[in-house]
Amino acid sequence: MGVINATPDSFSDGGRFSAPDDAVRAALAQLEEGAAIIDVGGESTRPGAAPVPAEEELRRVLPVIEGLRAQDPEAPISVDTSKALVAKAALAAGADLVNDVTGLRDPRMAEVVAAAGAGLILGHLRGEPRTMQRNPRYDDVLAEVAAELAAARRRALAAGVPAEAIAVDPGIGFGKSLEHNLLLLGNLHRLHPLGPVVVGVSRKSLFGALLGRGLDERLAAGIGVAVACALEGGARLVRTHDVRATGDALRAAWEVHRRREGFGA
Structure with missing residues (x-):
């Protein structure tokens, strides 16, 4: 899943794609590079980020979705939003699924997704982006994240979203300490009963905390963890x-992995 942040303040690429034409070109390039889905977002969810009004979020994402759909009618497009109003407009503009990092905090979100016949990624988030990294606490992070995602999934099913249209994301870096993140990444199998698992570890600050690396030096660590999540943790996206x-590393690792003695037995 390739990330296109149509924002001025995302932690990794904020401002690079604030012009819709630049964002569309970047998305087309990601598809050429092997992205299965393009995830378009108009509101930064980095730690400390301030909320963005729905009108501004729509102003950012709709031209990108419409432009990408015009250039590639078959491109799978996701809209990264927690607002039902934004999701509804984005789906009407050509998006195929909604990536909701808050796990349906907007009570109308599941109904919007169901009405559009769209896919849904349920993310896990403790707190709000502005304050989520201020001393996050869990008694049992694995059990609590799984339980909260299961509750969100039940709400989606009750609203009419088919089970096969739902994936789950443990929300790495969203209201979790370094240890919480590592525990979740090492135990993704705990989420398999809820559906396909999505992980986002690209350039995350956890690698800065773990390895002492700056933003521009986190690529290798993120790719290594992505490979481990896919091959050992069973992440599907x-x-x-x-x-x-990332795609090159995943494909190369898979070719080695599938030749293991006893693979598929």
Whole structure:
């Protein structure tokens, strides 16, 4: 899943794609590099980020979705939003699924997705982006994240979203400490009963905390963890800013992995 942030303040590429034409060109390039889905977002969810009004979020994402759909009618497009109003307009403009990092905090979101016959990624988030990294606490992070995602999934099913249209994301870096993140990444199998698992580890600050690396030095660590999540953790979708490098690593690792003695037995 290639990431296109149509924002001025995202932690990794904020401002690079604030012009719709630039964002569309970048999305087309990611598709050429092997992205299976393009995830378009108009509101930064980095730690400390301020909320964005729905009108501004729509102003950012709709031209990108419409432009990409015009250039590539078959491109799978996701809209990264927690607002039902934005999701409804984005789906009408050509998006195929909604990536909701808040796991349906907007009570209308599931109904919007169901009415459009769209897909849904349910993310896990404790708190709000502005304050979520201020001393996050869990008694049992694995059990609590799984339970909260399961509750969101039940709400989606009750609203009419088919089970096969739902994936789950543990929300790495969203209201979690370094240890919480590592525990979740090491135990993705705990989420398999809820549906396909999505992970987003690209350029995350956890690698800065773990390795002492700056933003521009986190690519290798993110790719390594993405490969581990896919091959060992069973993640079905990896969200990344670096499509070619991540895809190459995943494909190469898979070719080795599938030749293991006893594979598929």
